[in-house]
Amino acid sequence: MKITALEAVPYAIPYTHPLKFASGEVHTADHVLIRIHTDEGVVGTADAPPRPYTYGETQTSIVEVVENVFAPHIIGMDPLDREKIHAVMQRTIHNQVAKGAVDIALWDIAGTSLGTPVHKLLGGWTDSMRVSHMLGFKPAQELLDEALRFGEEYGITTFKLKVGRRPLGLDIEACEVLRAGLGDDVEIYLDANRGWTANEAMEVLRRTDGLGLTLLEEPNDAKEAMGRRRLVEQSPIPVVGDESVPTAGDASRELLSGGCTAICIKTARSGFTEAKEILGLCTGLGVDVTMGNQIDTQVGSIATVTFGAAHRATSARAGELSNFLDMSDDLLADPITITDGRIFVRDEPGVGAGIDEDKLAHYRQN
Ligand code: MUC
Ligand code: MG
Structure with a gap:
């Protein structure tokens, strides 16, 4: 199996009850949905929540690092070779949330292709x-x-x-x-x-x-x-x-x-x-x-x-x-x-994060 594309979709969903805490506050979930596509049609999915007041990442920085820094090196790799993919991502310091989402999407692919829940x-x-x-x-x-x-x-x-x-x-x-x-x-x-x-x-x-x-x-x-x-x-x-x-x-x-x-x-x-x-x-x-x-x-x-x-x-x-x-x-x-x-937990292959495509089309920002 080979990775064919890394997709980073920025989207925004408002909060009905904003959360306030000592380092910041959240009114909108302005996150990035990460999808890793493969040549066998299996897609891995994960969510990346930017927290600038905690790690310095923003919605824009997550899209940029996934699509323009990681993707050119990761496309063509086997999604089960996580250690090698992490070695590629480690060449860029920080960006923990972007890296975390790529990793979860890889586990999602592993579970889905094996027909096994990731838990x-x-x-x-x-x-x-x-x-x-x-x-x-x-x-x-x-x-x-x-x-x-x-x-x-x-x-x-x-x-x-x-x-x-x-x-x-x-x-x-x-x-x-x-x-x-x-x-x-x-x-x-x-x-x-x-x-x-x-x-x-x-x-x-x-x-x-x-x-x-x-x-x-x-x-x-x-x-x-x-x-x-x-x-x-x-x-x-x-x-x-x-x-x-x-x-x-x-x-x-x-x-x-x-x-x-x-x-x-x-x-x-x-x-x-x-x-x-x-x-x-x-x-x-x-x-x-x-x-x-x-x-x-x-x-x-x-x-x-x-x-x-x-x-x-x-x-x-x-x-x-x-x-x-x-x-x-x-x-x-x-x-x-x-x-x-x-x-x-979801008793289905992968992580169980199936996306409602109509909602994604509605909330996506590009
Ligand atoms: C938490 O446990 O701190 C608030 C800021 C953040 O990065 O995570 C939340 C919750
Ligand atoms: Mg905390």
């Missing part, structure tokens, strides 16, 4: 993931109302609260109101997207002690290494690396230098191949992993479920899988449903 190829551990819902910046009572609604409508019992605001009391009040309103059985954890200094994060940990928070993600900039190490040493809960650990090399550096004690794996920026390397590192070192959300569409979310359900460690915790519910529409032909707080 089976990756590990086949279980058939579903528990869902964690991400709560963006809002007044405390609105956060509680949203969490109660998601609990009632979808059976979700795990929430990640976006924090990193100043004054610190805003987020501390949100934690208190959520804990009082949701009760002790609901899991609540925090993600500051580098919004605080290490000292501010330590103050928040002190003032929320006793609320049963389980994880603190990217409290400050991990590059501020001394403050971060002090915080990690003193934190009573695991400090999760997210945007500081897009690659296996980054994850090893942050874990071994004391920059974090747990890792957020995101298939959107690591693909399945590097996500597997990061996972192996984490299980070998004995640190927890979470499956994160790059503010993904349903196409991206089904990829996360595919990877997360395939492995024991990634399915142990609830994965962040519900951001697509805040979009006005999506591209997946067979929409994702959340039942009793879970999303199931």
